[in-house]
Amino acid sequence: MxxxxxxxxxxxxxxxxxxxxxxxxxxxxxxxxxxxxxxxxxxxxxxxxxxxxxxxxxxxxxxxxxxxxxxxxxxxxxxxxxxxxxxxxxxxxxxxxxxxxxxxxxxxxxKDLIVDRSALDRIIQAGGYISVHTGGVPDANAVLVSNDDADAAMDASECIGCGACVAACPNGSAMLFTASKVTHLAMLPQGQVEAARRVCVMTEAMTQEGFGNCSNHYECQAACPKGIRVQFIAKLNREFIRAQFKGARRESPQ
Amino acid sequence: MRFLENTVGRKIVIAVTGQLMAVFAIFHLLGNYFNPYSMKFPDIGSFIWLARLAMLLSFGLHTFFGIQAELENHKARTGPYALKKSISTTFAAKTMIWSGILSGVFIIFHLLNFTFSVIDESFQDNYAVALGYTIGLSAVCLHLYHGIASFFQTMGWNSEKSLSVITMAGKGMALLLFAGFICIVVLNRV
Amino acid sequence: MILDGKCPSGPLSEKWDKRCRELKLVSPANKRRYKIIVVGAGLAGASAAATLGELGYNVEAFCCQDSPRRGHSIAAQGGINAAKNYPNDGDSIFRLFHDTVKGGDFRSREANVYRLAMLSNNIIDQCVAQGVPFARDYAGYLDNRSFGGAQVSRTFYARGQTGQQLLLGAYGALSRQIKAGSVRLHPRTEMLDLVLIDGEAKGITVRDLVTGKIESYSADAVCLCTGGYANVFNLSTNAMGSNVTATYRAYKKGAFFANPCFTQIHPTCIPVSGDHQSKLTLMSESLRNDGRVWVPKMKGDKRPAHEVPEAERDYFLERRYPGYGNLAPRDIASRAVKEVCDEGFGAGSSGRGVYLDFADALKRVGKEKIKERYGNLFEMYEKITGEDAFKQPMRIYPAPHYAMGGLWVDYDLQSNIPGLFVLGEANFSDHGANRLGASALMQGLADGYFIIPYTIADYLARTTPGKAGTDNPEFKKSREDVETFTKKLLSVKGRKTVNEFHRELGRIMWDNVGMTRSEEGLKRALKLVPELRAEFLENVKVPGSGADLNQELEKAGRVADFLEFAELMARDALLRNESCGGHFRAEYQMPDGEAKRDDENFCYVAAWEFSGIDNAPELHKEPLKFENIELAARSYK
CATH class of the missing domain: 3.10.20.30 (Beta-grasp domain)
Known part of the structure; x- marks a missing residue:
């Protein structure tokens, strides 16, 4: 060729x-x-x-x-x-x-085709994790997770953090990336304790990093190499609304 | 008001106010065909004023946050791609800001024309006004073509399976509204 | 010198507890006065940095990728072992220990492996608490699958992306500490030198891969978690950036390199398609649970797979190893595959491949189930080869995959240089001469989450924090050395690209120090490698400058190290006059072609000490004692 x-x-x-x-x-x-x-x-x-x-x-x-x-x-x-x-x-x-x-x-x-994607890392640093410390956790089978929930969590956590969703989005939004992590952790009982706070701080971090707003073009989903779906953004939105009713504590832990 | 500082919070405001106006548009159309004033609504006067207040508030919030979001989105992009293909987005979704601005202008014109009677020309008599109405209605319905379904995504009111159904239904509803309104213009002209 | 692994005395199951009791502690208030450097952000590095940061130490974490979520642990597919015995099929800590020692062909340290088996259960608990979405059964309990080298189901998995999910868990924990300020992250930064002050590891010199700046960082201890060196073969399943540089440069500063010849060739990889090939793609070993390996019984049979009738197929793994069948350990399966291909039975146009057939499994459990188990692997296979494995069998061939060898460490994971700790694949400790599937993830996390936090404190408690700053002459000299070497690479301006040298080195290594080694071949390699190295230093072409992002310069530095390291590997293989695990010497085999181990003469760890590039390295031995398992010939028949 x-x-x-x-x-x-x-x-x-x-x-x-x-x-x-x-x-x-x-x-x-x-x-x-x-x-x-x-x-x-x-x-x-x-x-x-x-x-x-x-x-x-x-x-x-x-x-x-x-x-x-x-x-x-x-x-x-x-x-x-x-x-x-x-x-x-x-x-x-x-x-x-x-x-x-x-x-x-x-x-x-x-340089050339190389870009700095550390903004995605900072979205995760804002709260894209379960704040468990090493050691002192219960037996792995102590908390049951339904097969469906584990599957949904896995679907969401297949995100590889490449940033194609941002590159594709006409608004330069990182909503699909953020939603995949929010959904992954919100689907698991271990992640629900911090769910309300997580969705707020992660979306705020996204804006602070200079990403745009999601306006439902769904170009992100079309570009995602891992098949992360926009339904996870809907899930993020639900989590956000629920967080408002829960009166989430917004401050980051010191 | 952290809610209004959050991108999702503002998106929800845009979605809810937009959908309220869309619902109003639906009632408006029905009203054009079946005059509600002839039906026996209790205390219709205060209901109208309440609705007008809600619409005014919706219009203001929707416009403010819509334009703010657009400005931010514009800033979030750097230089255009030499080549960029859209895969799933629509013309309607990409032109929300323009169809929105046009709709806003149209609604103001329409209010001045009908509600406040500041502008006397009616589309029944004036071709230019009729053309203006056609363009305005196209803009509104183009806006709704993306907007109605988008509301459900923003509120998270969908599921794995219903997303595509809702999207289709939203588009269908926008087309129906367009057909309904444009009929009034066309029928009154002919 | 006879090396001492410093394993605690006493019964096997009590050694770690005993050691934990002996280890000194650093009080919470004092921890923040100590600075620890962690190089690498794969499973071992991320888990270590996160845990040490959480304990209160000042951690400086380095990785050469743009984000700590991209270490090559992310590519591990199949799973992670643990002795939970959830399926009630007879597993236990002792059995996991036993299988691992046996799988490693009795060339690993008993005490280390037992500790690994013990900690395996904590790892699963930890990862579940972090939100790792392991596969579950319909009642909500964790699911297990079986893996090569084991007769029980003890492997926990998250679809075909277990490594990714575990790494994202560790990355989350690390991110939390970065946010909290206890870990400072340096992405796109490559370690190029280890700095010793009075014989102890007190810092590193790095190159900022974006600005090209050479800088030093000082600390009270250094942890290397920089993975393995399978890219010495050029074509391997490792990431393009995986390299030996950090460990090799530590070796040049005096750290002993142990068992460098113990490399693993993974049996199930997608065969090479041409000279342009830049890497080989692994198909998880878990596929061997449901796939049957076969070749046509007739030599040079070029018929498509579906035209070969059942009676004319040779299921050679099932035939030769009825006890384990398709699940024979990696080294054994790889060698068997290579043998049938060398004899001319290979499938496909190149003859370098065997079939991995899912037809029976598809009939037995249905397409949906197979899709659920291996969907992403089938997709990946199709993307690369353009073939649908639901319709025709996969073609597979062995490829270099993992390095069991690495820097020598004692029971505390400390190298012979005080203050230098080595974790994960970068050390040599737990897998002996062959690693069993799903054990690498286990080791990386055990080292990072549960061992280093204890053992590093013992070292730190004996040192004064902040011994030397980066203005110390040793640091200055280190920066100068690194800069001189960088300039040297840029100034050659020869005619051959770095990739061409790497390809040539890979060919020499694969042919002579690959799956089957012989004295003749190894001696040939020992002649060819220094020649190639000399040519490299005279004829390599590295474009651009050192003052900005320069990927060719990065590669040149790594290949320069591979060119030196390759010699050490061949030398180690030549010394080891026996066949064991991944190290197979043609001269030492049983009449039936199985490996012939020599416990009389080689039941030791060979740790090499650098003594100048033109001199032979000095050999140190750590004798291996087996007190809890009978030193027996490994049989999977």
Whole structure:
């Protein structure tokens, strides 16, 4: 396969970026998308130029490191697939491919296709956990969890924190990311103690980080490589309303 | 009022006030076809004023938080993608701010026209006004095309299965309203 | 030197309690005066940093990913073992201990493994309390599945993403401490040197991967939780960023490297498709619960799988190991797969693969059940190969997966350098010559949640906090050394890319120090690796500068370390004139091809001390004693 790539190049956060054209030659359809980029980079290096910087690590679709908007869709054209799992057999020989970084104010570009997603970590730090300390917990079977609830919690916690939902959202909102964690923990009896406080502080942290507001476009769901559903946002909204009636204590613990 | 500082809290305000106005629009349409003044409502006068107050409040809150959200959303985005494909969103959802502003202008015009009679021209006589009504109604219904169903998501009143049904029903309701209102304009012109 | 693991005396089951009683404590008010560096944020690192921070220590946590939620523990699929005996099928702490020692082919330390088995139950309790959504039965109780090397069901799992869920639990705990201010996080930061003050570990030198800045951090103790080195083979199931740099540079500062030749080759990975391949993808071992492994009975049979009649299929694992069948331990299964492929029975166009067939299981329990158990794995397989495993059998082939070897540590997880603690895959301690499935997650969390908080206090209580600041000459020298090396890599400006060198190294290692090793091959590797290293230093091309984000420079540093480490690995394999676990020497096998262990001469841990890059490292031995399990030939027949 031979392809024409238009890749976003940006030297640093403060620099201006632009699309640069590359020719990807002799690409095997068996290659993954990132292996295609590896091949292009080898060529760039041999030409004495700086290769395209992109985030990647596990290359098996679970670490959430890879982050590219390919032909206008975060993680590219194949449904429920991260960039690293996307294979070249999904592209047409002779076609062109646009490759851009996640774009959102909360995700400043570090270099080329690499963005800073630490804002997502800070949403979790605000309260995306159960405040249990190590040791002194009851036996694992002491609290029963229905099969359905455990399943729903698992569905929500499959989120890999890649940020595709933000990249896809016309509002740059991180609501799907936030909702997946809120739902995961609210579905479990262990997580319900802090549920009211959690939903408030996490959504507030989301706004503070500069993410936009959710207005139900559902683009996030369409882009999510792990099939996280917008129903979890509905669940977050229910949790938020319930929290108002519970008169949640809002202050962070000191 | 932490509720109103929270993105979800404000979204709920937008949703509830929007839906109140949508419900009003439904009654409004029914009223156009079946005149409620001819029915025997007890104490209809004070009910109307209560409704007017609720609508005024809804209109104000909806507009304020709607525009605020839009400004924030605009800020949350950086530079456009060279290429961006939408997968699941609709034209209606993407243009909520514009259909909203247009609807607001239209509603004010409509009130000045009918309720307060400041503007005398009626669409029965004036083609330009009729065209204005058509555009205004299109904007309102485009807004509702996304808005009605969106309300249920925002309130969390859906489930795994009902989400798609509610979305379809919301869109259907918006189209019905459009058909109902536009008929009045068209029938009165012809 | 004869090394002492410092295991407590007394009966096996009382050793840990006894040690806990002996260990010194640091009072709550004093804890905040001590600073601890934790490098790595996988299961071991995140759990250690979170727990130490919660106890009140000042923790500086480092990881090279952009977030501590991305350590490679996240990719573990199948599950985590614990001796809960919930299914009432005869499990016990002793049995888990026994299976692990036997699985490790009697090359692990009894006391450590027993402690691991004991703590396994606490881990499950802890993780459930954190909200890890383990699989449940319809009554709401935790569900278990069976795994390779065990005859009981003791593996807890969260679909095919157990590692992810456990790591997210630890990441949550860590996030809580970051919020509380007890842990300071340094993401996108790579450790490049260990700093010793008066022979004790007191800090590290790092490179900020975004700004390129070389900085030092001082502390009262250092914990390395930096994972394994399977990427020395280039193609492995590890993440692209997994490397040996942190542990290897600690080794160069005097820490002993133990059993580097003990690497695990995982039997069920997706076969290589071409030269462009950048990594290999694991298919969880749990698939062997329901999948049957076979090859055609006829050599070079190129018919599609469904055209091969039942009578012409060889279910070779079931045939050779009737007791465990498809669930034979990893090393045994891997070798069997390689053997049938080497003999020409392999499936697929390359002949480098065997079938893993779910047809029987699909008939037995139905598609829905199989989907529920392995849905995501089947999807992953289809994405990569374009084949639907519900319709045709998977093709699998072994791939390097895990490093049992690592820095030498004593019972307290402290290396021979005082103040340097090593946790998780980075140490050598618990898995011997072969790790059983679902045991890595168990070890990472046991080390981080339940062992290091106790043992590190004992060291700290004997030291004065804040011994040396980063203005100390040792720190200054460390920064200069790192900067010099970085500049050197950038200044070569040769013609071959880092990836080309890594691929070449991988080929040498896979061919000569891979699944089956021989004296001849190992000697060849010991000749080829230094040659390649010399070429690397003269001909590598690293573009860009050191002053900003430069992924080629990061890779170059890691490959430079692999090029040195590979030699140590081959040397260790050459020394070990026996076959045990993942280390199989062609010269030492039974008449039927099984591994021939030599307990007389090799029942010890080989710990290597660095003595200059051009000199042979010095060997130290820690003899292994088996007082509670009979040292017997490992049989899974």
């Amino acid at each position: 031979n392809l024409t790539l238009f890749v976003w190049r940006q030297k640093g956060p403060a620099e201006k970026g632009r699309l640069e054209q590359f020719n990807a030659k002799d690409i095997s359809p068996e290659m993954s998308f990132l292996e295609m980029l590896d091949t292009v980079n080898e060529g760039i290096i041999k030409d004495g130029k700086e290769p395209i910087a992109f985030d990647h690590d596990c290359r098996e679709g679970i670490c959430g490191m890879c982050s590219q908007v390919i032909n206008g869709v975060p993680h590219g054209p194949q449904e429920k697939t991260t960039v690293c799992q996307l294979h070249m057999r999904n592209f047409k020989d002779g076609g062109s491919i646009y490759i851009e970084p996640w774009r959102a104010r909360a995700f400043p570009v570090i």
